[in-house]
Amino acid sequence: MTPEDSQMLSRVTRRREIAPGLVTLRFLNPKVAHTTVAGQFVNVLPKVGFLDPMLRRPFSVYNIDGDEAEIIIQAHGRGTNILTETREGDMLDVLGPLGNPWNTASGDFKTAVLLIGGVGVASMQLLTRTLVSSDVPVQTFYGARSKTLFALDGLTNLHLSTDDGSEGFHGSNIALLRSQLEEGSIASPKLFVCGPTGMMRAAKALAAEFKIPCELSLETEMACGIGICQGCPVVTDDETFNTTGKRFRLVCMEGPSFAAERIVI
Amino acid sequence: MTPEDSQMLSRVTRRREIAPGLVTLRFLNPKVAHTTVAGQFVNVLPKVGFLDPMLRRPFSVYNIDGDEAEIIIQAHGRGTNILTETREGDMLDVLGPLGNPWNTASGDFKTAVLLIGGVGVASMQLLTRTLVSSDVPVQTFYGARSKTLFALDGLTNLHLSTDDGSEGFHGSNIALLRSQLEEGSIASPKLFVCGPTGMMRAAKALAAEFKIPCELSLETEMACGIGICQGCPVVTDDETFNTTGKRFRLVCMEGPSFAAERIVI
Amino acid sequence: MSQSSKNISTVAPDLRSRIGNVEFKNPVLVASGTFGYGAEAKDYCDIEQLGGIVTKSVSWKPRVGNHPHRIVETPSGMLNSIGLANVGVHTFVKEKLPYLAKFDTKIIANIAASSMEEYRDVLELIEQNAVENLAGYEINVSCPNVKDGGLSFGTSVERTEELTALLRQSTDRLLIIKLTPNVTSVAPFAQACERAGADAISLINTVVGMAVDIYNREPRLSTVTGGVSGPAVKPIALAKVYDARKASAIPIIGIGGIITAEDAVEFLIVGSSVIQVGTANFVHPDAGVRVAKGLEEFLRAQGIAHVTELVNSLKVRAELKAAGW
């Protein structure tokens, strides 16, 4: 990779509005399209040519197709509001792919259980593709506030749940998964989890309770996405780095996904 | 006028590109369309919802038609670059009309001589309309860098000049006007001038030399456009306001057009 | 990070705010030098919806201000070097104050001067011509744009204290000292103002800055340096308010880059009793009213009955406090 081609202006070729404030943007970027592995992310400027907002925003790579890549964006603040209003033909300034892939090769599981909350779906389409192409069985527990907010493309073996009961199980996907784990119907599972902090915390506890491997894809505020700002750490308890007994790990460089048991969340 | 209706989000109904970087934007704003008198301006936000650039930019009202008003913008910096890329359907945040009209009622002239340099044309279409409708003879000396940069709509009795000789007189409109003044072919003229500083300075000198009334429409940097920031003064020599012997006049409140003889330019 | 889950009240939240014995209908004032003397903006802003108006700094004699250029836009902000252009206190009391008396809102007269005596004389002349809604005085010891504009007071704790004590003798109305952020710490200034009997301090005036015309290699402002204001300085202003709040119990008026109600809430939480909207008025002349309305919506959405509940409500973990943060 040369320094030049890792950051590029990428023309938006397709914009789809899945629900109000939930938008996919597809853009031409051969590098991202050809080299991304499921779980990696790109760091995107909210608006080219403006100093405010100034910092890029990280988004998982949602889909790749030929020379094009796609992200899915949930509007929830200044930058994402601007990004969801990007129009076809506009330019995105995209840095990536960044971070590490999901760890699907750990060999300590037979069934991949994808546990998804809301826009946490973003890395799950590519993960499904990877797992399916290696013949790993996949079960997907996907929770959203309401049925209009699902982005189901490319997922498989779905167990849906909604907070408002408008689709599938009425309640949390954690509760739904727990009942299946109690039944013992999933052979040697490993959890791949992305969603709101509360859900991730519950997933970590669930995995500990059932003694199953669990990987969390974390989100923290990022400035650079490439390890030069030191701004994005999570707290871990895996090593005593110095006298504080705490260790911080950079989500952009060492993540975004981590083994759940070591993360203080 | 109530405080609410003097600043409004106005939908852009038409965008025309006259030449690269020279654009007209027409927008729906009944207040501006119905109350503007030739010479007044509006103060426009470069981009709604962004803090940078933060300040509005002033533009003369170029045209009015029914409930719609129009501005003409020459891209020459950050804000005007952004504005010329406004698309039809976008919203403009428009404050106005502001400032004072051209003084066409001064009674000290028979022929209105419009002396225009480049985008100084912006207030001249409405001025022409006002003068013609009061049966005042109009002669228009309009200079531009090149023939592609003329915006001729609604002007009359044109004497064009270009810096590159691509249309009309090859040279400055000041030189062209001087020759006509020397011939004495214009009956009792008054100059209405808008253009680059150098041209305005020359126009002032010309008017003094031929002892004819002259009004300059000035441009200074503005923050507010309504007299609250004190940021936009020009230097005048008409009164001894205090010991400094200088007086500053606010272009937004006392202008934008001033009698040339009092302006230190 | 989750929104407060308190019940959303149907009763209108109470925005009334107080400094000393003066009640403002809401905590949103407009800042000195950014709203003229009220008349200029009245066609664009419903003045009576403001908590108050702080008038442009007046001095004993009128001042024409600095030579152009006086303003330069900067990233998310602006530089100004107006140079305290003002009509002088005589015109102020004859024309401006009577005009302002017609509005149902509080007026705070901002004063700039170059000597102790001038400050006192200006204040006393206004005091003699006071109108009913004149709530008090804001003393500008912090204008960076004139060499005799008080900053020599504003960067000396002793002179600030002396000036405050002197002016305290001349009025029972609110005496507010407007401090500069251009010092290593505002804490000793806050303490000095409190000791000398001020009713409040205002923070911040503009931050010294400059910009260069790279083609002509000249300063873009006629005075070389000027004052930065607007959203760019908001984080700096909040830190100054926090610094003063930790050091003293004197009421604080928070100023600096406030554009939205959310900005205002930040200042209230850090410890401001009321706030002022400055540069935002240049963009939206009714910015203060927008902030006041937005504040009401925020309180309603968060189920907060009185705006005063926000004031000084910042939660700082004990270990950080102990460590001196």
Add this chain to the structure above:
Amino acid sequence: MSQSSKNISTVAPDLRSRIGNVEFKNPVLVASGTFGYGAEAKDYCDIEQLGGIVTKSVSWKPRVGNHPHRIVETPSGMLNSIGLANVGVHTFVKEKLPYLAKFDTKIIANIAASSMEEYRDVLELIEQNAVENLAGYEINVSCPNVKDGGLSFGTSVERTEELTALLRQSTDRLLIIKLTPNVTSVAPFAQACERAGADAISLINTVVGMAVDIYNREPRLSTVTGGVSGPAVKPIALAKVYDARKASAIPIIGIGGIITAEDAVEFLIVGSSVIQVGTANFVHPDAGVRVAKGLEEFLRAQGIAHVTELVNSLKVRAELKAAGW
């Protein structure tokens, strides 16, 4: 306001710049803490096109840095409270410095410490392990984000002078003191550094600021206050450079909000010999190279043969100088 009409040269402009006896291939360095130790950004930036790299502050022992949250975006800028997270000087000399030695660009090692002795020990250990392209040291006496990170030096003229004099004894390489903008005036600090034998000063480190989570009523940074950087602080940084330039002849490294070549030119004109690009690296990891290339284009378009012609070329009218601006 008109563009220079000098002849547009076809000869490549000369970007070489100098501090003391060190020549940089161009005046664009990357700032400490915004480019790691070089390795992190190398896939995104052609390091050899930079004038130099100032490495992340190192201390004697490694530091894990502050608890999250460490960064907050602000209008045209950001707040950080990294807390000098670093690998410690032993790892620095063992791993980082040898790696950096491979690149054809100058390296400046930035040092942060909490005592005179620690500063000296860190510097001497690096000196003992120096590599050929190590141009010198930048002494961070201005980090606002750790309580023992040097700011107690940085706000005291005497301690700054004493520290500079001490470190001067330990190296013949460049000794650069990085000053804080969070003081009333940087002038006496510039003078103190000059007196004590520093080769240059760097201005500015970050400006103290804060931000509030209005829903939880908590500071958004774990340390309450942090440092503001980015375009928002550019006008403030320029004024600080101007202040130092008027007071002293010591070479200045200009820092603060530089995003474009035009920003860099402002700093050069005001009196910086070289400049550093900081926060911009987070947006474009090759920001420094972009600035260097843009600078070359600017010089070419303006017909300027040597970048050094820009340095300290600000024209200030005599009457303003006389009046103290």
